[in-house]
Amino acid sequence: MAILKPQPLTKAAFAPFGDVIETADRDYFLINNDSTQRYHKLASVQLSAVSDQAIISIFRARSHAMPLMLKMMERHPMGSQAFIPLNANEFLIVVAPAGEPPNPDQLQAFITDGSQGINYHTGVWHHPILSLIDNDEFLVVDRQGEGDNCDEHFFTADTEIILDPTDVLAY
Amino acid sequence: MAILKPQPLTKAAFAPFGDVIETADRDYFLINNDSTQRYHKLASVQLSAVSDQAIISIFRARSHAMPLMLKMMERHPMGSQAFIPLNANEFLIVVAPAGEPPNPDQLQAFITDGSQGINYHTGVWHHPILSLIDNDEFLVVDRQGEGDNCDEHFFTADTEIILDPTDVLAY
Numbered sequence: 648m649a650i651l652k653p654q655p656l657t658k659a660a661f662a663p664f665g666d667v668i669e670t671a672d673r674d675y676f677l678i679n680n681d682s683t684q685r686y687h688k689l690a691s692v693q694l695s696a697v698s699d700q701a702i703i704s705i706f707r708a709r710s711h712a713m714p715l716m717l718k719m720m721e722r723h724p725m726g727s728q729a730f731i732p733l734n735a736n737e738f739l740i741v742v743a744p745a746g747e748p749p750n751p752d753q754l755q756a757f758i759t760d761g762s763q764g765i766n767y768h769t770g771v772w773h774h775p776i777l778s779l780i781d782n783d784e785f786l787v788v789d790r791q792g793e794g795d796n797c798d799e800h801f802f803t804a805d806t807e808i809i810l811d812p813t814d815v816l817a818y
Numbered sequence: 819m820a821i822l823k824p825q826p827l828t829k830a831a832f833a834p835f836g837d838v839i840e841t842a843d844r845d846y847f848l849i850n851n852d853s854t855q856r857y858h859k860l861a862s863v864q865l866s867a868v869s870d871q872a873i874i875s876i877f878r879a880r881s882h883a884m885p886l887m888l889k890m891m892e893r894h895p896m897g898s899q900a901f902i903p904l905n906a907n908e909f910l911i912v913v914a915p916a917g918e919p920p921n922p923d924q925l926q927a928f929i930t931d932g933s934q935g936i937n938y939h940t941g942v943w944h945h946p947i948l949s950l951i952d953n954d955e956f957l958v959v960d961r962q963g964e965g966d967n968c969d970e971h972f973f974t975a976d977t978e979i980i981l982d983p984t985d986v987l988a989y
Contacts, residue, residue, distance in 0.1 A: 670876050670955070679946040684878040688962065692863070692872035701863035701872035703900055703937065703959060705841050707855040731875055731957050733933075735905065743949060763958075764902075766874065775850040784841070786902050786935075788959055803869065 648807040649751055651717070652783055653739055653758040656765070661757065663772045664742040666690035668731055668764035686786030690766035692788055693727035697791035705733070707733060708778040714811040717741060719801045720749060720772040726790025733784040739812055740779035745770035748800035751808050758815050765769045772800065779816070819978040820922055822888070824910055824929040824986055827936070832928065835913040835942045837861035839902055839935035863959055865897035869962035876904070877956045879949040881893035884980040888912060890972045891920060891943040891968040897961025901947060902935030910948035910983055916941035919971035922979050929986050943971065950987070 654660060656669045668689045692701040720743060732738060740757040743749030749772050757772040759765070766788075767773050776785060790796060802808065825831060829838045839860045846855040852958065863872040891914060903909060909929040914920030920943050930936070937959075938944050947956060961967060 668957075669875060670878065675878070678877075680878070682880040682882075683947060687879070688873045688875055690874040691962075692874070692959075697868050701959070702859045703837075703839060703861040703863070703902075704859055705839070705857040706849075707841065707846070707857070708850070709853040711853075731874075731902075731904070732905070733902070733906070741865075774849040778853060783953070786839075786957060787856075788863075788872070789861075 648809065650743065651754055651808055651810045653756040653812050654758040656740065656763055661765065663744060665768045666766040668729065668766060669762055690707045690729055692700045693769045694790050695725040696792055698727065699790050701788060702791045704787045706776055706777045706787050707782055708785065710778045710781040714809045714813065716761045717774060717808040717810055719799055720774055721797055721799045722770050722772045723796050724770050724798060725792065725794060725796040727766055727769055727790040729764060729766035729787065731786040733786055734759065735761050736780045736783050738779055738783065739810065740765060741774035741777065741810060743772040751802065751806055754808065758812060765768055819980065822885040822912065822925055822927045822979055822981045824927040824983050827911065827930045827934055832936065833969055834915060834942040836939045837937040839900065839937060840933055861900055863881050864867055864940045865961050866896040867963055870961050872959060875958045875961045876955055877947055877958050879947045879956065881949045881952040885980045885984065886964065888945060888979040888981055890970055892968055892970045893943045894960065894967045895941050895965040895969060896963065896965060898937050899960040900935060900937035900942055900958065903932065904957055906932045907951045907954050908932045910981065911936060912945035912948065912981060914943040922973065922977055925979060927981055929983060
């Protein structure tokens, strides 16, 4: 049995998997007659075909009881997918490198600080949204286009991977 | 002198200018083993060239004292631009139809309900972000690519258009 404990989400730690969408310690430039700070291009939408489109959706997600037994991971082989919290709540992230379906020992877990969003790069394995608050809402920016853009990988029945955020949750 | 009073933002009233990004009264479908409601494609990112990219940024905006004398409008002729509030605050919107630089009598003003974001369609004239809370933050999804994607139109010096949200603000 493997216990997966989330680490605080940082740009450096998450770089192999995607982007962290946040303002802390980031550069900006001034626009609109110097009244607005633009934290420019914190993430880019990745597409696959000329006919693909970037679209904007909202997800409302039930919370998962923790600790949680992880049963599967998914990836989007044709585009990136960004999640930005709309209610300033922390959420959990479980990722594994793009490529072959992940072995359990390749999984890494993160916890956001409430202000952070993330952008999974094309093909990065990730667990579906892991909300800690019931009916929490996220802005989602991802790809629409032809073809099957979701692969799922289910762990074998004897695989026990427990996501345990007890140490990092304040409640 | 013209007084411009904001009306509540609705999908129908804003349709000539762009999309309202919200969940109220919208359809969704269930994903992630029925644990998540996906309010799908509330907006699409509009681009102009194959080499264009949709990018994700954060704007932190100073508030404007109200009532406000409006001096200019801008448009992005090569792509859409979406603003989604990250702190659940109301904000103001002033728009005019795409096309020739607007006459003052073409301007319309809206106020959001705190949960709503918007996506200006390509070429729609709009005022730069009108935050009501100092240093309010917005997720922005817009276009990056070659060419000049911002036109500004300044009203003549004798034009007096006053944006007055007094009636619709609770504070």
